[in-house]
Structure formats: structure tokens, C-alpha cells
Amino acid sequence: MVIGSNAFAYIVLNRDRSGYRAGCMALSLSEQIVVNGSCSGIGCCEATIPFQSQNYFMLFDDSGFPITSFNICRYAVLTEADRFKFSTSYLTTPGSFEKDAVNLSVVLDWTISSETCKLALRNMTSYACASSHSTCIDDSGLGYRCGCVHGYKGNPYILGGCQDIDECLNSSKCHGICVNTPGSFKCDCPRGTHGNGSIPGDCYKNGSKIQLWGKLLIGFSISIVVVLLLSSVMKAEQGFSFRIFKEEELMAATNNFNEKNVAGEGGNGTVYKGTMNNRLVAIKKCKTIGEKERKEFGKEILILSQINHKNIVRILGCCLEVKIPILVYEYMSEGTLFDLLHGKEASCITLKTRLRIAQEAAEALAYLHSWISPPIVHRDVKTSNILLDENFIAKVSDFGASVLATGGDDQFVTHVQGTRGYLDPEYMQTGQLTVKSDVYSFGVVLLELLTRKKAFYMEALKARSLAADFLSAMKENNVITIVDDEIAGDGDTIGLITGLAELVRACLHMEGERRPEMKQVAAELNDSLKSMENK
Incomplete structure (x- = not known):
């Protein structure tokens, strides 16, 4: 001034x-x-x-x-x-x-040194994060700072400075018997009851909740009965059939799960391309079957069986007679959006195509958040979980990490789950999961479509955060420099790209409450798409 x-x-x-x-x-x-x-x-x-x-x-x-x-x-x-x-x-x-x-102020960022975390960790004598429960935080290329890991608070710069948070002092996090553990807590049901103590009213005595869908998460024998009942309901109400497949059917469809039919691999399992009744299907086979995988398997059936949307991958059925459960989906021939943008055979993609894919994915998330009850938080929105069919129509997939927002829009979770680069920072800091966490992740997806860069990418042998680079460029009114050259060169689209950048910034707001709802995002993308079609 x-x-x-x-x-x-x-x-x-x-x-x-x-x-x-x-x-x-x-x-x-x-x-x-x-x-x-x-x-x-x-x-x-x-x-x-x-x-x-x-x-x-x-x-x-x-x-x-x-x-x-x-x-x-x-x-x-x-x-x-x-x-x-x-x-x-x-x-x-x-x-x-x-x-x-005297009442004026200056905003200062600060770091321990100009080193990155990777470099700082090479010299433990000078490394500043002294507490055993501390973590190093890279600060946008300026250097590094220290913080306490999730579940701890205090001073990360001194020995023993990060102290365990007693989550049990917050009664809203547990509706059963709370047991504090290092960095976390357990929420057990009272003696003589079963269920999930974190969910209001979910603790029950033996036999009192046999008919509930939640049994999908506990055992597969009862799951068969539930899914069969579910199949008949869906045939009547949603117009498509959910089947219980035999193992021999899936073996025949995939030529005994031949490696040549592998369509993709993830951390939890392998997806095979199969043919059943002259129709291509995707068959997902889990690698392991621990308690976590069992819950994710049941959760995915529970969620996908309740929803029917053109931009959400449809589940066709499952096989429960095997030791490791198998799910069957409609086949998406063009793979993932991640492959389209970053794969070895990636080709030119017009702004109109990118915008349409974004709009379709946004419609799917808006449906999950606003048009079904209770709302569903996907929890792992990313380009590798957006699939494309033979017409390049986008469909959201992989609901293994999803949460039914039974207690309203917001709820606390014990363990932060998601993918680096897409995770909502507010969710990471507070453990509070809301539909606005999906909005943040979608903002990163939209940013990938505009820049054709990965959520985390290497530049000059240094890992960079796409979201952080974008927000820095926006502050400097220089966002066009990080937009993909394939779409940035057209002078007629500069105004449209600027508007999309503002939408991304709104989605990436640090405060979840100030982010738009997905139905607003979908509507704005639809307006942008129409404006392109009318030119």
C-alpha cells in the first residue's frame, strides 16, 4: 500500500x-x-x-x-x-x-529450511521432526515443516511432543463402549450384543437383525439369502437382474481366469474380461479375504445394488460359493479415464470431450449425494475410478471404500482412507468425512482433465502436487500456463477455461462448507458444455 x-x-x-x-x-x-x-x-x-x-x-x-x-x-x-x-x-x-x-498485519509462511522432506531425512542430525509420532510436510517448494500424525497432537519438534488424542473424550464419535488406542480408538458394542458401536442403534442381540442388509459385511452364508431377496426386489423395482453366478460359469467366461483375459489390476484384486451369453462382462476377483476385504466386498454389493444411474457402473451379480468372493460388472471397453489421459497410447482429447466426461462423472456423484437416501460418500473419487464404455461415456466405479451417510452429511471416521493427491485436506486433518470430501477429489479430477497432469507428478526429479501448483498459479493469475497445450491454444476457449478454473478453485477450497455441492458442479459443467455446442 x-x-x-x-x-x-x-x-x-x-x-x-x-x-x-x-x-x-x-x-x-x-x-x-x-x-x-x-x-x-x-x-x-x-x-x-x-x-x-x-x-x-x-x-x-x-x-x-x-x-x-x-x-x-x-x-x-x-x-x-x-x-x-x-x-x-x-x-x-x-x-x-x-x-x-499498529493494527495492520502481514501473513507469513515459514519452513524449517529450504530442503524437501526427502533431502531433510538424509541427515537425521539436523532433521527437525523430533517426536516419534511426527511427520514431515513439504511446503509448496519452499522447504519443509513438521506436524503430528493423525490421532496425535502437540509439538512435533521436541521428543515426545506429539501426544495421543483420547478420542473417547468426544462421545459423539462412539455410540457403544469406547476404548482409546494409540493414534485411534475402538468402539465396541456392550457385552452380549453385536454390531458396529460407531453407528447409532447398530448394536443388537443375537438374532435381532438377521434380516438386515448389514449381514453382507459379516458372513457369506446369510449373504446369499439376502442377495437372493435383493435380486427379486431389484427385478421388480429397478428393471435389471442381479444374479448369483456359479463358479463354473465364471471359469468358462474367463478361460479359467487366464492371464490373457486380465483387464486391469489394483491393490485389492484383479479384473478379468469375460464373455457370458455373447456379452462382455468384467469379473473382479479379490486377492485376499481378510476382514477389511470382506467388508469392502459386502459394502460394494450393498451400495451398487441400491443405485441405478447411467453414469455409474452396473453390478450384474456375484459368486459366493468360492473362498474368495467374485463380483461381476458390465464391461467398460475403453478402460479408465486415467489411462485415457496418462496412458502410453494417450491421444489428443478435445476440450469438448474432456468437458463431457467431467459432466457425466459429476452427474453420477450428484446422484449419490443428492438424489438417493441416505446419501453415499464415494470416498475414493479419482481418474482411475472413472471408466469409459465403447462410446467414451463416463461411469463411476469402485465403491469398496464408500460410506452410507446414515447420520446426515457428516460423520467421523477412525481411519482416513483414499488416494494421495485426491484426499480432502480437511478430512485428513479432522477425520470428518462429508459429501464435500468427494467434491474436493472431483476438483482434482477436473484439474487433471484441464492439465493432463497426474494428481502427483514428477518434474525436475521432484514430486509435485497438482492441486498446490494450480492454487499457486491462480493466486498469480497465471493458470493458463499449466493448462494442457492441446486445449490452451484455442483463443475462443480462454474464457471457458478461466471459468472452469474458477470452478476447480471452488471445489478445492480448504473449508468443506464453502465448496459447492456436486449438483451445482454438474449444472455448471452442463452449462459450459452447452455453450461449446452452441458455438
């Missing part, structure tokens, strides 16, 4: 080892034309400085600018813009500005 009747000042900054200058001139030849609260150049002007500046100094240039009779003092100050309000008394009353200046 520069204050004065004829004052020219500029700031010299050091940023990324290069110099940067910004400045402005405050003009006023008459006391009568100066306006309280206005810093538009008359008596007061402002210049924005870039993010990640490391040091600065300010200079005045008085040559050729005479001091007026009503103002003899000129000021320049670096401050947070929202805290500054110009007053005409700063020009006319000596000492007025100095009195108010």
Missing part, C-alpha cells in the same frame, strides 16, 4: 532466486478529491505481490513529484489487504497513519 498526495513507491522481492518488482503511484493535487475507504490511486494505491516471496525491501522515488501543501508525509507498507482501510486523515493529520498502523 502506498499513501500520499504524490507518492511513488515500489517493492523489490526475491522469489525462486529471481527478482520481482511491484509498485504504484498515489496522486492527489487537491484535498477535496480524496475519498475515505478508497485506495484506487487518489491519495492511496495498492500493488499485489506474488505468493512464495522470500524477502523484500521497499523504495520511494521522489524525483519529479512535488510535495503538496496539505500533505507532507508519504508512506509505503506491506500488509494483508483485508486489514487495511484508507482514511483521508492519513494525508491531512500528522501521526494518524502511525496510530492505525
